[in-house]
Amino acid sequence: QVQLVESGGGLVQAGGSLTLSCAASGSIFGLNTMAWYRQAPGNQRELVATITRGGRTNYADSVKGRFTISRDNAKNMVYLQMNILKPEDTAVYYCNANVLSLNYWGQGTQVTVSS
Numbered sequence: 001q002v003q004l005v006e007s008g009g010g011l012v013q014a015g016g017s018l019t020l021s022c023a024a025s026g027s028i029f030g031l032n033t034m035a036w037y038r039q040a041p042g043n044q045r046e047l048v049a050t051i052t053r054g055g056r057t058n059y060a061d062s063v064k065g066r067f068t069i070s071r072d073n074a075k076n077m078v079y080l081q082m083n084i085l086k087p088e089d090t091a092v093y094y095c096n097a098n099v100l101s102l103n104y105w106g107q108g109t110q111v112t113v114s115s
Contacts, residue, residue, distance in 0.1 A: 001026050001027055002024060002025075002026045002027055002028055002097060002099050002102075002104040003024070003025045003026045003104075004022055004023070004024055004095045004096075004097055004104055004105065004106035004107075005022065005023050005025075005095075005106060005107070006020060006021065006022045006093065006095045006106045006107065006108060006109040007020070007021050007022075007023075007109060008020040008021050009093060009109030009110045009111045010110075010111070010112070011112045011113075011114065012085055012111075012112070012113055012114070013113070013114050014085060014086055014087055014113055014114065014115050015084060015085065016085050016113070017081070017082060017083045017084075017085065018082045018085065018111060019079060019080065019081050019082070020036065020079065020080040020082070020093055020095075020109060020111070021077060021078075021079050022034070022036075022077065022078045022079070022095030022097075022106055023075075023076065023077055024077070024078075024095075024097050025076065027099070028076055028097075028099055029099075029100075030099050030100040031053070031076060031097060031098075031099050032052065032053050032097075032098045032099065032100075033050055033051065033053070033097075033098045034050070034071055034078040034095070034096065034097050034098070035047065035048070035049065035050040035051070035069075035078075035095075035096040035097075035098075036048040036049050036050075036069060036078070036080045036093055036094070036095060036096070037093070037094045037096055038089075038091035038092065038093045038094065038111075039091055039092050039094070039108075040088075040090060040091040040092075043091075045094065046060065047060055048060055048063055048067065048069075048080070048093070049063065049067060049069035049080065050069070051069045051070065051071050051078065053071075053073060055071070057069050062088075063082075063089075066082065066083050066084045066085075067080060067081065067082050067083070068080070068081040068083075069081075078095060078097075080093070082111070085111075085113045086113060087113045087115045088113075089111060089113050090111060090112050090113050091110075091111060092108040092109065092110050092111075093108060093109050093110075093111050094106055094107075094108045
């Protein structure tokens with residue numbers, strides 16, 4: 001089994017910054033792409049950013065230039081640096097990990113951006 005634990009969410013004013021962290025543990029041999037998703041109330045869960053084990057990244061258009069995904073393979077951690085936050089970034093943010101072609105999810109962390 002794979003466990004993903006997110007941290008770093010909270011309340012921030014528009015224009016501010018937050019950094020989310022996600023720690024992977026358990027049966028993580030073969031840990032490959034990691035990602036961040038988010039889900040706002042009434043909306044479907046959407047992809048925010050992905051990063052391969054080799055460091056190749058991909059971003060949703062809505063966060064390009066503002067968010068940065070990174071990872072530490074030695075620590076089995078993935079991060080999401082979020083800058084210039086907007087009220088529309090308010091959502092529960094979920095960590096996702098692909099391990100041997102299976103997808104695992106964290107419990108989510110709330111990010112609230114006030115205007």
